Amino acid sequence: MITPELIQALLWGVAYGCIYILLATGLNIIFGVMKLVNFAHGQLLMIGAYIAFTVATVFGLNAYLAILVAMGAVALIGIGVERFTFRKVLGTDKLNEIFVSLGLIYVFENAAVLLWGHTARQIPSPLQGLQLSIGEGLEINDRLLAIVIVIVILVSLFLLLKKTKIGLAMRATSQKSTASMLMGVNIEKVYVFTFALGAALAGASGALYGIIFNFSPTIGALPTIKAFAIIIIGGLGSIPGAIIGGLLYGIAENTAVYFLGGVWRDAIAFALLIIVLVIRPTGIFGEKGE
Amino acid sequence: MNQTLINSLGSIKRKIVNFSRSQKFYLILAAMAIVVILPPFLSNYVVSEVLTPMLIFAIYASSWNLLASSGQGSLGHAAFLGIGGFVSALIAIKLGIPPIIALFLGSLLSSAIGFLIGLTCVRLKAWFLAMVTFGFSVIIVTIFSELDDFTGAIMGFPTPLIVDRGLPFYYMSFAFAAISILAMYLVMKSKIGLAFKAIHQNELEAKMVGINTGKYRLIAFVISTFFAGLAGGLFAQSIRYIHVSVFDPYYSFLPLMMCVIGGLGTIEGPIIGSAIIVTIDSYLPRIDDALHGLVGSIFPAVSNVGPPLRTLGLGLFLLVIVIFAPKGVTPLIKKTYNYLRNSLKEEKSK
Incomplete structure (x- = not known):
């Protein structure tokens, strides 16, 4: 039963999961602090991939340094999005947030088509053509590096949330926004920062996605849903939950593809999501019911 | 249950009587007269490519609107459009049933699947x-593509027609649209619709005043998916050739956009939204070349x-x-209409 191919599928699953963990964590932070679900989050991933692609090909920057550029640029876009769209509808009907996200999806996807065209792209990796073997059967490749980068980003995120003042303010706001407002937290600033942070994570995951996979302007929709599945599996608002959920999800998807075939890839994502929602609506690590 | 039904029927009857005396009623009557009388004088393209889709999408958007009025914004309504379209066409072809009956069977199946999906959905938030x-x-869509041997979804197939395309099909769509939208209007104005509204505004409070929120949300699902399936059956006939692309997310987002643009939660919103979006879709491509230049x-x-x-x-x-x-x-x-009316009145009084 256990074949090298299956192990390969598992490893792929972990790498795959890592990219989704970044995306899901961003979505989760925004949800935790702002109680807002940004359905256009996957489109930020797509924009991040294109920005990294442009920086890497036009300016010849190392693809892994381009990740930082993508994070910064997508964070700026995130600030604009929060300021001009979501802030206007926050606290009104929940359906309005879904409508705004849908409008943003249309805007981002078509802006990407206009700027970069329909052609599938891939960010040229600096590791291309290199054979860096470390021990038997193991070699450094983009997937392994992606796992390392995701770990680094998650550790820095953890430090940001636990050790800095803005992190404290974010945690306070996520618990009770009115009380933290009374304690002198500038809620609007926290919201902008949170959205920019979530967007930056999406930008980073986009750059990693672009190094490993082909991408085109329409790739954003499925990652959003998968990230959503992951935070539901892991539990809303829980970052460790998102990490474990992401790993579980990546592995489940890739082994399922291995056993059942590629056409089921996306349907499996949803089947998993629906099963979790039916059996345990609060997620595996979720604390309180939503 | 029986008592609520009698109450709802009573309230529906009262609403109809009140409505038939209002000015709005005459306005709608006039609009309908225009919609019935005008088409024979228009070109075939306008009737079958603009007006007919407008009517079909008005049903589809209204079905989405009904579901949204209970606070449930679906992003997968294309599933029911597709089920209605495929099943009604498949039943008619494979079993040799008249297409009109197949249309209803397709809608019923869509509604049954809507019931099953609703069972999982009614517990969930927005x-x-x-x-x-x-x-x-x-x-x-994955299931339909995987069962391609039976459904023929990937290559697609021509759909059997109830009546000829063009004017006859337009009038049939008009009849279906009028009846469906009236039915949904009556539901939304009845006690059931009131419960939907209460759930939309605050589900917890609705529960506290004794509304069985799960039941009503499921009712919304069943009614909405029935009409979405009906719209799907008509849509499959109007485009003549059904194909897996009917499940495209584009068709899931379309009714949402129509409702939001026209006015969510109102009965006229989806109709106006459908008219706007279909008009844009049919006439705007003509400026593509100019834009490109x-x-x-x-x-x-x-x-x-x-x-x-x-x-x-x-x-x-x-x-x-x-x-x-x-x-x-x-x-x-409405504001423009009132403004015009008032200024007209002032003119008269002068």
């Missing part, structure tokens, strides 16, 4: 429901800037409507 309905639509040189990456630029505009339009006119364009039309 975002989860949106995701899960989207998820179900992906699962259903105008700004094509700025965006060298695309061969034709028309379609993405138009969709981008649609997205911006949606954002502007949601942020600045959350009730859609209907209040604007």
Whole structure:
């Protein structure tokens, strides 16, 4: 039963999961602090991939340094999005947030088509053509590096949330926004920062996605849903939950593809999501019911 | 249950009597007369490519609107459009049943699947429901494509028609649209519709005053998916050739956009929204070449800037409507109408 191919599928699953963990964590932070679900989050991933692609090909920057550029640029876009769209509808009907996200999806996807065209792209990796073997059967490749980068980003995120003042303010706001407002937290600033942070994570995951996979302007929709599945599996608002959920999800998807075939890839994502929602609506690590 | 039914029927009867005396009634009567009398004088293209889709999408958008009026925003309604379309066509072809009966059987099956999906969805809040309905639509399209030997979904096939395309089909769609929208109107104005509204505003409070929220949300699902299936059956006939692309997310987002632009939660909103979007879709492509000549040189990456630029505009339009006119364009039309009427009255009194 256990074949090298299956192990390969598992490893792929972990790498795959890592990219989704970044995306899901961003979505989760925004949800935790702002109680807002940004359905256009996957489109930020797509924009991040294109920005990294442009920086890497036009300016010849190392693809892994381009990740930082993508994070910064997508964070700026995130600030604009929060300021001009979501802030206007926050606290009104929940359906309005879904409508705004849908409008943003249309805007981002078509802006990407206009700027970069329909052609599938891939960010040229600096590791291309290199054979860096470390021990038997193991070699450094983009997937392994992606796992390392995701770990680094998650550790820095953890430090940001636990050790800095803005992190404290974010945690306070996520618990009770009115009380933290009374304690002198500038809620609007926290919201902008949170959205920019979530967007930056999406930008980073986009750059990693672009190094490993082909991408085109329409790739954003499925990652959003998968990230959503992951935070539901892991539990809303829980970052460790998102990490474990992401790993579980990546592995489940890739082994399922291995056993059942590629056409089921996306349907499996949803089947998993629906099963979790039916059996345990609060997620595996979720604390309180939503 | 019996008592509530009698009460709802009573309230429906009262509403009809009141309504038939109101001015709105005559307005609608006049609009209907125009819609019935005008088409024979229009070109075949306008009737079958613009007016008929408008009616079908008015049913489809109204079904979405009914579900949204209970606070449940579906992002996977294309699943029911597709089920209605495919099943009614398949039944008619494989079992040799008259297409009109197949149309109803397709809608019933869509409604049955809507019931099953609703069972999982009624416990979920806005975002989860949106995701899960989207998820179900992906699962259903996967099933339809996997069972290609039976469904023929990937290659597609011509659909059997109830009546000829053109004017006869237009009048049939009109009859279906009028009956369906009236039915949904009556539901939304009845006690059931009141429960939907209460659930939409605050589910917890609705529960506290004794509304069985799960039951009513499920009712919304069943009614909405029935009419979405009906619209799907008609749509499959109007485009003549059904194909797996009917499950495209585009068709899931379409009714949402129509409702938001026309006015969510109102009966006229989806109709106006459908009229606006279908008109845009049928007439705007004609400016593609002009657009390309105008700004094509700025965006060298695309061969034709028309379609993405138009969709981008649609997205911006949606954002502007949601942020600045959350009730859609209907209040604007009403205001203009009242303004015109008042100024007309002043003219007379002078």
